[in-house]
Every structure is written in structure tokens, then in C-alpha cells.
Amino acid sequence: MQPATSAPSSRDKQPRAASNPSSKIQDPKSRRHVLVTGAAGFIGSNLVHWLLRQRENLRVTSVDALFYAGNLANLEDLTRDDRHRFIHGNICDRQLIAGLLDDGVDAIINAAAQTHVDRSLMGADEFVSSNLGGVQVQLDLLKQRPHIRFLQVSTDEVYGSRRPDDPAAETAALCPRNPYAATKAGADLLALSYHHSFGLDVVITRCCNNYGPYHYPEKVIPLFITNLLDGQKVPLYGDGLNYREWIHVDDHCAAIARVLAAGRSGEVYNITSGEGMPNVELTRRILAALDRDESFIRHVTDRPGHDRCYLLDGSKIERELGWSAAVHFDEGLKQTVQWYRENEAWWRPIKSGEYRRYYERQYGQRGAK
Ligand code: TYD
Secondary structure (H helix, E strand, O other): OOOOOOOOOHHHOOOHHHHOHHHHOOOHHHOEEEEEEOOOOHHHHHHHHHHHHHOOOEEEEEEEOOOOOOOHHHHHHHOOOOOEEEEEOOOOOHHHHHHHHOOOOOEEEEOOOOOOHHHHHHOOHHHHHHHHHHHHHHHHHHHOOOOOEEEEEEEHHHHOOOOOOOOEOOOOOOOOOOHHHHHHHHHHHHHHHHHHHHOOOEEEEEEOEEEOOOOOOOOHHHHHHHHHHOOOOEEEEOOOOOEEEEEEHHHHHHHHHHHHHHOOOOOEEEEOOOOEEEHHHHHHHHHHHOOOOHHHEEEEOOOOOOOOEOOEOOHHHHHHHOOOOOOOHHHHHHHHHHHHHHOHHHHHHHOOOHHHHHHHHHHHOOOEO
């Protein structure tokens, strides 16, 4: 696993396009064309921004079904960028996706997924249709378009819970233990099966837990930050000793771009930061970043079947593609807290309506531990 350094976030780097005025006049059609699915979600929208910032010679088509966690506000600053267009649509819509692919797409990055474990425990229908069905539709379409590379954005959760001394390498058995993780594992296998059966150009990335701007506040970091900004307690599950690794979303985007450009077809690449900790430690760091003490922790009953430890061996991507994470967790967390402080107008409307009903179902009845 790579040690994190305190190098600045890639978000802080100068956009390459800014240093090259000729990019303003280049015909967009001559650029490489990437289709990003789930582009209005957390990882998808950060990825679209990252690609347009860091890869001048690229055009991006964003597609998103705008389900509850997809938010057009995440892309609104791109409306005047001629290298970008947004299409409202579902990855299960074969005709729509076929039409987009036939507009000169060179690669798909599939970041479309239902991702929240707690919601998958309430009901798995949408997880199966988006995470599995949507991937099948895209792969089927690529049988007639084998020149298009397919990058599946996957997760460390497919390996299931690990012993603390046994990080999962890409060759480890898949052992998903919740409905969300099971659909992601199924999609990985489906994608690899199309590589082997039909020769499709497939690469898969499996990343540890992300954090950063535009993260929907049902996930632990944005949930805890926004609760604390509102003076509310944070619900810590079980004994708080469940262990996760945390990567800044910009590092994840950089790794995806690296695998897209140079990953070997048919291969899986783990992406990790080496910044793992138990949830109680994570909670303490969030509390410290917001000047709150431990009286703001509300200990609640555990998530059913809560995986104890996700741990990845990230040596393959470093060895083969020379990539390692750059953002130190404490620095990334500080920036993220600042983003939520400055972007109340983004998250406050989210924490009402459907979200409020979800929060009540999820936490209202949850007993104290
Ligand atoms: P989460 O952000 O849901 O990501 P994942 O389950 O995909 O890892 O949760 C991260 C960790 O935080 C996980 O161990 C569950 C825990 N957690 C809480 O303790 N309280 C909460 O309210 C939430 C949402 C998560």
C-alpha cells in the first residue's frame, strides 16, 4: 500500500487548457470522446470536472438518470464548456446509449450505480436494475463496437470483509456480503465475461471509500459534517471499530484516468490511499475539524451484517502504471469541511424532502447502542 504524502490536491493544479489558448479553437469533434455515465453523481461529476480540467484534448458526454443522488447542480458550471454536453437518460435505455456511442465515443467510464449499502438493505430492486442490468446493456452494445474501451468503476466492497493483516489483491476471491456489494461483484464478473467471450476491451477499477465535494450526505463523511454544521449529533454504528480506507475523490479520478489510458485489457486495478482507520477515529477527526467534542457522538445500533474491514492491496497500479495517491487525509478532510461550509446552498435542499423521509426511516427508530 502506498504511503500518502502531503502533496497538494490535483484540484489545486492549474487546468492544462488554461495554459494553451489553441484549445479554444480546436474542433471539439477531433478530440477523444469519453462517455461518463452516472455523471451527475458524486464520483461521476468529480470525474467529469477532473477530465475536462486535466485532459485538454478530450470531449465528454455526461449521461445521468437523475435519480435521487444525481444532481444537475453538480455539473452546472460546465454549461458553457463546448467540450461537454449533458444528456438526461438511463443506462438501461439501449436505444439512447447506442445513439450516444455512435457519436464517435472512444471510451465509456461507467460510474452509474446505486451505491448506498443502507438503502440496498431496505430494498435491492434498483441496485439490480442499475448496477447489473445497466452494465449488461452497455456491454451488449459494445459487442458491435469493440473499438470502445469500457472502464467499470467498482469498489473494495466486492472482496467482502478482510482480516486486518490480509489486504485484498486483485486476485482475491470475491465475497460480497450486502446487496449493493453483490451487484457490483456481479457487474465486474459480467464485464470480465464479455472480455473473455467477445474480446471486449474491458478494464475494472476497485476503489476504497471516497470523500470530497458533492458527496451526497447519506454517506458517513458528508452526513457527519452537515449534521455538525447544523449542531446535530452524528450517528456512529455499533462499536465504531469498523475499518475503512479513505481516498480523496480527485485521487480516485486521477487513478481512473491512468487505468483508462494505460491499463491492460481484461485487468482489474485496486485503488487505495493507504489511509485506513476505524470509524471512531474517523469520527474524532471530523469532530476535531469542526471544533466539536465527543458529546456530539450518538452511538446507535449497528448496520445488519456490517462488514468489519475493507482493505486493499494497491501495489499493482503503482507497479504497473506508476500511480499512487497524493492527497493526505487530514488535508483532504479540511478542504472537504470547507467546501460544505461554503456550499450550504448545495446540501441544505438535499437534506429535506425525500432525504428527510429516508433519514427518519434509517435513524428515527434506531435504538441507542
Ligand atoms: P458509508 O459511508 O455508508 O460507506 P460504506 O458502507 O460503503 O463503507 O459508511 C462508512 C462507514 O461508516 C461504515 O462502516 C458504516 C459507518 N457509518 C456509521 O457509523 N454511521 C452512519 O450514519 C453511516 C451512514 C455510516
